[in-house]
Amino acid sequence: MHALPHDHTGARIRRLRRERSLTQSALADLMGVSESLLKKVEQGTRPPSPHVIACAARAMRVQVATVIGQPYVDELRTDRLDVLIRPIREALDVYDLGADPEITPRPVALLSADAEGLLIAVRAGEIRQAATQLPGLIQEVTTAAHAAPSDELWRLLASTYRSAYDVASKLGYADLSAIALARLEWAAERASSAALGGMYRYFRALTYMREGQYRTGQRLTALGLSIVEQADVGRERDVVTGQLHLGAAVMAGRSHDGDAAEGHLTEAGRIAQATGEAATVHYLAFGPTNVEVHRVSVLAELDEYGQAAQRGRTVVIPREWPASRRSHHYAELARAQMWTNDLEGSFANLLRARKAAPQQARYHQTVRETYAGLEAAHRLLPDSFLSYGTWLGA
Numbered sequence: 001m002h003a004l005p006h007d008h009t010g011a012r013i014r015r016l017r018r019e020r021s022l023t024q025s026a027l028a029d030l031m032g033v034s035e036s037l038l039k040k041v042e043q044g045t046r047p048p049s050p051h052v053i054a055c056a057a058r059a060m061r062v063q064v065a066t067v068i069g070q071p072y073v074d075e076l077r078t079d080r081l082d083v084l085i086r087p088i089r090e091a092l093d094v095y096d097l098g099a100d101p102e103i104t105p106r107p108v109a110l111l112s113a114d115a116e117g118l119l120i121a122v123r124a125g126e127i128r129q130a131a132t133q134l135p136g137l138i139q140e141v142t143t144a145a146h147a148a149p150s151d152e153l154w155r156l157l158a159s160t161y162r163s164a165y166d167v168a169s170k171l172g173y174a175d176l177s178a179i180a181l182a183r184l185e186w187a188a189e190r191a192s193s194a195a196l197g198g199m200y201r202y203f204r205a206l207t208y209m210r211e212g213q214y215r216t217g218q219r220l221t222a223l224g225l226s227i228v229e230q231a232d233v234g235r236e237r238d239v240v241t242g243q244l245h246l247g248a249a250v251m252a253g254r255s256h257d258g259d260a261a262e263g264h265l266t267e268a269g270r271i272a273q274a275t276g277e278a279a280t281v282h283y284l285a286f287g288p289t290n291v292e293v294h295r296v297s298v299l300a301e302l303d304e305y306g307q308a309a310q311r312g313r314t315v316v317i318p319r320e321w322p323a324s325r326r327s328h329h330y331a332e333l334a335r336a337q338m339w340t341n342d343l344e345g346s347f348a349n350l351l352r353a354r355k356a357a358p359q360q361a362r363y364h365q366t367v368r369e370t371y372a373g374l375e376a377a378h379r380l381l382p383d384s385f386l387s388y389g390t391w392l393g394a
Helices: 009-019 024-031 035-043 050-060 064-068 073-078 082-093 108-123 127-147 151-171 174-191 194-210 214-228 235-254 258-275 288-301 305-312 323-339 343-356 358-362 365-375 384-392
Strands: none
Touching: 009 024, 009 035, 009 050, 009 064, 009 365, 024 035, 024 050, 050 064, 050 235, 073 082, 082 127, 082 151, 082 174, 108 127, 108 151, 108 323, 127 151, 127 358, 151 174, 151 194, 174 194, 194 214, 194 235, 214 235, 235 258, 235 288, 258 288, 288 305, 288 323, 305 323, 323 343, 323 358, 323 365, 343 358, 343 365, 343 384, 365 384
């Protein structure tokens, strides 16, 4: 049984290219990659890196989501997650309507506990739980903030919008994540929070990075760094500053600017030595571990897969580290190992990514692209490889 889906990313690139009457040579020139690489990508024998995917989307003037096939509608429907998206969208849409007369908000302490619970659920990989609870909490906090405006309530509302962004991003709804980010900015301005303003620029920069618009992303991280300087001196400011440097490092890596990436990693590392592990500060998972994890990601973005795989194997993940971040790291490491032809090690880390956060891994682009890359050599892998593909929906 052939496990590679007929509509893998390479096949989509081929279809989009033919729709535009482009030859492989012409598209490769537009993308700035070799024709031989594009041919292997289209055939499915070499999975495209995020950089190649972004180049293809930009060259053919489509969104990255179109190239990679997100959201994965069939799987979302099977998991009955698709029905949870519309209520989130509706909750985000009433941000400026004032207090809802039919809603009586609970005390702030209870709302705050629920908002933190959402952040924890997302980081535990419990996407369904978070998506189910989000709409009601957003509407309740919206009413509370309009009825009795305060910095605390606006920050709380910003937190719920951030969770909406997290859920939408993980499920592949780029348009919904953009709306959630716009709401986050709106609430952050009312909370007069420089830290939240910096975080908004960080998340927004990531959306531009995914689309291959690195220059805009770099401008946003630079703006975020300047905004967060206005926050009160302390651990919160340091954590947001450090996370902005980590985002900028990956951005530089994808644009193949190794010197800039190293500069941001070094600064993030310096800050992390002062903050220590600060996983619960805005639940950004910042700290020495996250710096090391991002260093592995940057090496992979620079096409230094051997170094990425070697360094990734030495990273020690703290037991209390968020499952979602652990799963993401295993997916990144699996990709690097696949590129170095360590097929068994790569698949082992795909299994670890699934075990750590199954709901997230199922919809993770890197997991799917790595699985597709391993498929051509699946005879060298255990029987469980094909069952993993069935689980992915491949």
